[in-house]
Amino acid sequence: MAEKRYAGKWIFWGVFALLVAVAVFIALRPDPVWVSLATVTGGELEVTVTEEGKTRVKDRYLVSSPVAGYLHRVPLDVGDTVTPGQLLTSVEPLPAGVLDARSRAEAEAMVGAARSALNSARQKVAMARAEADLADKELVRLQALTDAHFVSDERLQQVESAADRAQANLRSATFDEEVMAHELQAARTRLEVSAARSSGNGAIEKVAIQSPVNGAILGIVRKSEGVIQAGEPILEVGDPSALEVVVDVLSFDAVKLSPGVKVRLTGWGGQTLDALVRRVEPVGFEDVSALGVEEQRVQVLADIVSPAEDWRSLGDGYRVDATFVLWSTEDVLQVPSSAIFSHKGKDHVFRAVDETAELAEVTTGRSNGLYTAVSAGLTAGDRVVRHPDRQLEAGVRLRER
Template identity: 30%
Template sequence: MKPFSLVSRRLALALLGAVLIGALAFVVMRAGPLAPTRVTVVKVSEGRFAPALFGIGTVEARRSYLIGPTAAGRVRVVAVDVGDTVRPGQLLAEMDPVDLDQRVAALEASRARAGSAVAAAQAQHQDATARRELAIVNARRYIELGEQNFISVGAVEARRQEQTSAEAGVSAAQANLDAARQDLRRLAAEQAALHQQRTNLRLLAPVAGVVIGRDAEAGSTVVAGQAVIRLIEPTSLWVKVRFDQGRSAGLAAGLPAAVVLRSQPSQPLAGQVVRVEAVSDSVTEERVALVAFDHLPAGVSVGELAEVTLTLPATAPALLLPNAGLQRQGEQVGVWRVDGSGGLHFAPVRVGRSSLDGQVQVLDGLDAGDAVVVHSEKALTARSRIQVVDALTGLLR
């Protein structure tokens, strides 16, 4: 009985060892490094989609105004505050005139004096004109008497000299009158300039708008051109959006847009591209477009971030593929195609436009119905063994 028990025990141990080796081999082949790579597969199908562009932008004002003095000076009073709504011509701030009012008064006095000088020059011109007329009459009479030998030649020459002197007096009086009038015009121009300077000290609203900045307070000194008040037209708000240059094909004015403000994430706002900037950003490789709101939302603020999605015209029917299936092998872009026997073949493809939901057009390299690997647990090669699953779960190796 002992030899039989020993043989049975050995057979049992051998059978157990075989089972363990088989189980280990099964585990190695199914879950170990020799196990097939799990992949998800999709069949290429024909379809069409509406491409879209996505970008991030900020709300800006198309028409904004920096209102400040035309000459250096001290701020006398600021009449508005940030957030105030103003009407055209409303006083926003005023600069200290210093001695400008006194200079205007002095110039008014000088202009009055120049007016008196013009009146005096006119009187002198009239007197000189009367003297010339009398000299002309006397000279004519003496010439006639001289021709009849009633008076001497010397008397005739004396009257002619009086006429010449009278004409010179008229010319001098006319010159004095012209000079007085020019001086009066000069003073009038200077007075108008001072009045304009005095008017420029009152900083008025050029349009109806909202105050977004109060950059100086009463008593502070500002230089020419420095802004005291910043004003915008709220109806001119738009979004300055940046798009990736590599995905900006089709970007043009007139495209419909959906704008989502950071402060209103659940309320997409309708808009439209009104301008595409001719200059792109070469550093960030972005193109810039301006999107206007169809209806201005309430409570929007300048500088607020916004997400903008542009809808492009629908594409022509073409083969569609998830862009996650695209792979690069060297210099070629392609996909891993699964044949009928489960083998893998790398198929170079030429792709077209893509959508925001991950679909891409396949222009060449595949046929409708081809099975293509979309996701895999690890990098694939032409010798990889694969196992097609519905979805990948767990951590990728």
């Protein structure tokens, strides 16, 4: 009996010590670290650049006034279709100015002076005609006496010369009379024709402003009638079915683009459209972001290649979201980029194995910022820790949030 009691004590104290040891181990064991886990999967991966852009008609024509004059009101509205040679509006000569009291008095005086000059010219014409008639009669009389040898040849030549001079003086006086008549008419016109007193007689010349292309009105700079100067813009014409997309891209991203790069257009209110980069401008410009940061940007032009019926409702100046596809593959093993960190100069992740963190070296490839391609170190189905804490080490127990 004593031996049984002695053995029972040892069993009791042994179990008690074991329980104490387990309790101490549990109490001193580090608590598991709460983490977010992600599953390594395979699938499509794209490296893209997304920026906001807008549509623009490729060929735009700014129609200007070829001459200075009075512009007629433009009867068309934005969006109206036009054809080559269609009359858009017209420009007339400027109306005559209004004469003030001083200018009218001067004009009346000029009319009087011109009238007097015309009367003087008419008197000179009458005098020249009388002299020409007298010279002609003298020439006829002497020619009759020449046959009877009563007049010398020298005298006859003198009379003929005098008759020619008299006719020339008559023609000159007649021309002077015509000049004075025109000057009188000009003086009367200046006095009688003005913006306040217009006769309204006679045809007015008009310069027709015609459409240069087949398309639609994109904008009207000057719709109301009024005085316009030569070269002043009137309206803008273009073909709205020939659209291009203009995107301002950061110069850091622009160097990765080239003609032929695929573009996806979204965010315009319709289905996703396909486009191709046509040109990357060689000159950048400075722009200020919404946060006030100065940025160097480059304009990139893209052509829409989707069927026209898919973007029929898309017009000039519409906003779009342009996603440039720099690299893509249909099937690649990928892991969240937030799970990768550098350790001893190489990329690593913490892999969750039996709720324990295991440090695993990985070989990475392309990344789009959210996911990174992995070519070695992981297999599909592995679970890795997102945003690993610096204090996280291999062997630490994990608990998923």
